[in-house]
Amino acid sequence: MGKVYYDKDADLKEIKKQTIAIIGYGIQGRNQSLNMRESGLNVIVGNIDDHYAPNAIKDGFKLYSPEAAAERADIIYMLIPDDAQGYVYEQYIRQHMTKGKAIVFAHGFSIRYGRIVPPKDVDVMLMAPRMPGKQIREYFLNGSGAPVFIGVHQNYTKRAKHRVLAMAKAIGATRIGALEVSFEEETEVDHFIEHFLLPIIVRAIRVSYDALVEEGYSKEVALLETYASGEIGELILEASRVGLYQVFQQNTSPTAQFGMAHYAEKVFPDSNKKMIKDILKKIKNGEFEKVLKKEGLSGYKHLKKVVKDNNQSDLIKTHHRLQKMIKISGNEAVK
Ligand SMILES: NC(=O)c1ccc[n+]([C@@H]2O[C@H](COP(=O)([O-])OP(=O)(O)OC[C@H]3O[C@@H](n4cnc5c(N)ncnc54)[C@H](OP(=O)(O)O)[C@@H]3O)[C@@H](O)[C@H]2O)c1
Structure with a gap:
């Protein structure tokens, strides 16, 4: 270090x-x-x-x-x-x-x-x-x-x-x-977080919301529970202070902790390391940088489409409705 x-x-x-x-x-x-x-x-x-x-x-x-x-x-x-x-x-x-x-x-x-x-x-x-x-x-x-x-x-x-x-x-x-x-370490780790950890978190929330709604749960309940209450954000922030596991030990019930322990490896098996290594390889050998350059030259065509689709999603429509109903402390409205 x-x-x-x-x-x-x-x-x-x-x-x-x-x-x-x-x-x-x-x-x-x-x-x-x-x-x-x-x-x-x-x-x-x-x-x-x-x-x-x-x-x-x-x-x-x-x-x-x-x-x-x-x-x-x-x-x-x-x-x-x-x-x-x-x-x-x-x-x-x-x-x-x-x-x-x-x-x-x-x-x-x-x-x-x-x-x-x-x-x-x-x-x-x-x-x-x-x-x-x-x-x-x-x-x-x-x-x-x-x-x-x-x-x-x-x-x-x-x-x-x-x-x-x-x-x-x-x-x-x-x-x-x-x-x-070093410049190398900062760049590669920063890209890795953007290519793996952040998309996993955001995608897991989106898929969970869609599935809960498909299963008949109300949209507002699904949204509040998956991220909009800010609870998960607060727990992660607290984890940065007390430790990744301590935050749950100190702030959640045994039922919650057992539920997490029971499913953790099933929902995210160690076999994902293969994907992690593949993503890191593409960062290190410059393959991703080439894709990014092509996307930049196209005027971010793919990104613009993803942004448009996301902003028009049912999840964001529910977010706008929920923001009007429940003012979560410190939240700024989604634009
Ligand atoms: N954002 C973060 O949280 C964060 C965290 C750590 C490090 N960084 C790093 O900090 C640096 C700046 O990021 P940022 O998020 O602060 O940038 P940003 O807010 O998106 O943009 C900063 C400025 O760059 C201008 N700009 C954009 N395209 C330009 C161009 N072709 N020619 C000249 N000026 C242009 C923007 O003006 P217009 O777009 O209006 O033209 C704006 O004034 C990056 O290296 C980034 O990796 C960012």
Whole structure:
């Protein structure tokens, strides 16, 4: 396991006189920019002229085009969607990657698959939060921090680790501990979760809902029970604090625990490991990256169809109805 770094290991002075250009004022960009500025760093924003751009001005940042921001910056933090990074880098950033600058990624993808090959005389670092931007901001304001992976791919200045640790401190991550990883490990594990664990959870909920409704149970009861009450989400959150099994031992009845134990291996046999290994193989050998590239070139044709079908599903119609009937604490309505 890589080393874990805390506040005491990081010094904001390392980059206090440097300009950080946040390229992309979206989910990660906005929240990390606000945290960094409140930690005393000099942050500018580089964003194309889209609907996110006015948010940066409203928040009081100097807004530039991605190219102008890259030119002015010492540290360039790529916070645009991974699939767009190669093109944006080639068009606007590459010519400004001059000696001693740094380029930072929130996901190892562009480096791992060679979509971006920075020059040898710059630093290349990873600061990959394990949380959506909204929570990175909320935890920071609460005096805590979101978990983050950090890494160094190129260390031209011999200060790359110090520079990325200062950034991690500025967003609040070293308050709880930032874990060092390689670009490869971060990318491959992140993709694995997206290819296996997340689809299993979401698909299991959908199939369970459909089956319960087919068996004559009311739609609202099926939805509330499968996910909409938030109970499963709360249990998983609590598991991150007390342990995967302890959460059930501490919060559920023996009937519930026995039911789970009785069915666990039947519904999810160890033979699934074969599929896990196959998915990992396709991540490692670049097969998935090729499929993703093809999908991107088609304008995300397949994804758009899936999104449309999902949003028109009976499950989502029930969700809209249920939201009007039962206001679950902290829930925001599905748009
Ligand atoms: N979201 C997360 O929870 C999360 C967690 C950890 C790491 N990350 C990583 O953080 C990075 C940013 O992800 P994100 O979710 O924050 O991105 P995002 O919100 O989807 O997009 C960020 C910005 O990129 C702009 N953008 C999109 N396509 C562009 C293009 N072709 N050229 C220039 N700008 C473009 C967007 O503007 P428009 O779309 O309006 O054009 C927006 O301003 C990625 O590397 C991702 O893997 C994300």
